[in-house]
Amino acid sequence: MPATKEVTARDILGNPDYPAIxxxxxxxxxREIQPSVEQLKEDMKILAAMGVEVLRTYNTKLPxxxxxxxxxxxxxxxxxxxxxxxxxxAWIDCKDAWTANPDHDAEDEEANAAEIQxxxxxxxxxxxxxxxxxVGNEAMVKWAASYYxxxxxxxxxxxHLQNLKQSGRLPADLWITSSDNFASWGGGGEEYHVEDLEKxxxxxxxxxxxxYPMHDTHYxxxxxxxxxxxxRLSKPEQIAAAMERARDYAVSQYRSTADYIKSLGIDKPIxxxxxxxxxxxxxxxGPEGSKATDEYKSALYYRHMRDWTSDEGISCFYFEAFDENxxxxxxxxxxxxxxxxxxxxxxxxxxx
Numbered sequence: 001m002p003a004t005k006e007v008t009a010r011d012i013l014g015n016p017d018y019p020a021i022x023x024x025x026x027x028x029x030x031r032e033i034q035p036s037v038e039q040l041k042e043d044m045k046i047l048a049a050m051g052v053e054v055l056r057t058y059n060t061k062l063p064x065x066x067x068x069x070x071x072x073x074x075x076x077x078x079x080x081x082x083x084x085x086x087x088x089x090a091w092i093d094c095k096d097a098w099t100a101n102p103d104h105d106a107e108d109e110e111a112n113a114a115e116i117q118x119x120x121x122x123x124x125x126x127x128x129x130x131x132x133x134x135v136g137n138e139a140m141v142k143w144a145a146s147y148y149x150x151x152x153x154x155x156x157x158x159x160h161l162q163n164l165k166q167s168g169r170l171p172a173d174l175w176i177t178s179s180d181n182f183a184s185w186g187g188g189g190e191e192y193h194v195e196d197l198e199k200x201x202x203x204x205x206x207x208x209x210x211x212y213p214m215h216d217t218h219y220x221x222x223x224x225x226x227x228x229x230x231x232r233l234s235k236p237e238q239i240a241a242a243m244e245r246a247r248d249y250a251v252s253q254y255r256s257t258a259d260y261i262k263s264l265g266i267d268k269p270i271x272x273x274x275x276x277x278x279x280x281x282x283x284x285x286g287p288e289g290s291k292a293t294d295e296y297k298s299a300l301y302y303r304h305m306r307d308w309t310s311d312e313g314i315s316c317f318y319f320e321a322f323d324e325n326x327x328x329x330x331x332x333x334x335x336x337x338x339x340x341x342x343x344x345x346x347x348x349x350x351x352x
Contacts (some may be wrong), residue, residue, distance in 0.1 A: 207261065322344060
């Protein structure tokens with residue numbers, strides 16, 4: 001038998017030999033219907049065939065996360081050369097989240113503690129697979145009005161995990177971060193520039209930031225569309241120019257985050273925890289809106305982001321592997337259902 005290959009987060013992140021992706025394996029329009037381990041193994045084989053070796057998934061309460069780890073464990077047992085590593089996210093909520101009166105200055109401590117504990121158990125059970133734990137998913141950004149928390153809550157749990165590492169109760173080479181919008185990491189408005197955010201940036205092993213130019217084709221559309229100078233261009237040339245601006249918009253959000261962190265005197269790696277481009281929308285981004293979403297534009301964005309991040313030594317957990325119809329179950333045409341590089345039944349879209 002070949003010797004076991006020892007790989008750490010330090011080896012993976014920023015390494016173009018380890019392409020990353022965001023993954024949810026739900027095949028129905030409700031998360032109450034969980035994918036089986038066998039179905040998850042099918043997905044893992046598809047991702048491995050396209051070169052992906054790191055995936056990001058979150059929410060430890062549902063069976064999905066532990067079943068993904070079990071699927072990878074079985075595939076590694078069946079084939080000693082199979083490689084797949086996981087960035088495991090723990091969901092974080094404020095007090096009274098998802099009610100009419102969420103309390104953003106307090107946390108749902110019982111639920112959050114349980115999420116973190118399950119992540120710890122999974123990381124210890126599968127140290128050869130789980131290489132990163134992320135505390136929260138877009139948990140600090142203020143437009144997450146149903147559940148966002150203050151940076152001090154994320155800091156508390158990051159420090160807890162770092163202490164477990166120092167005491168030997170978590171693998172020493174496990175990296176700890178939080179996955180959040182670029183603004184939440186200081187790359188946006190000054191309302192985010194608080195003392196606890198600075199402490200959090202110092203506490204994490206790296207910064208995992210999200211950037212979504214597609215959404216801003218509606219919410220901040222100045223960079224989008226056809227300029228007067230471009231009106232003489234052919235349609236493909238106009239689209240190419242718009243998608244280059246979309247890439248540059250993402251780069252500018254990355255740079256603004258990096259500049260803020262540098263202004264604090266902190267040297268910390270920054271990787272992209274999420275970015276993506278939907279292939280369809282019956283709302284803000286579709287034919288009656290900004291006209292941003294179709295398979296052609298999504299393919300251009302995917303290639304731009306893969307090329308830029310590979311050239312710069314940045315990991316990009318591209319969002320996402322497969323469509324997930326549960327995200328907007330009441331509106332099948334909603335953009336949230338159509339971010340996958342594959343359809344929900346595993347058919348490759350134009351980007352691939």
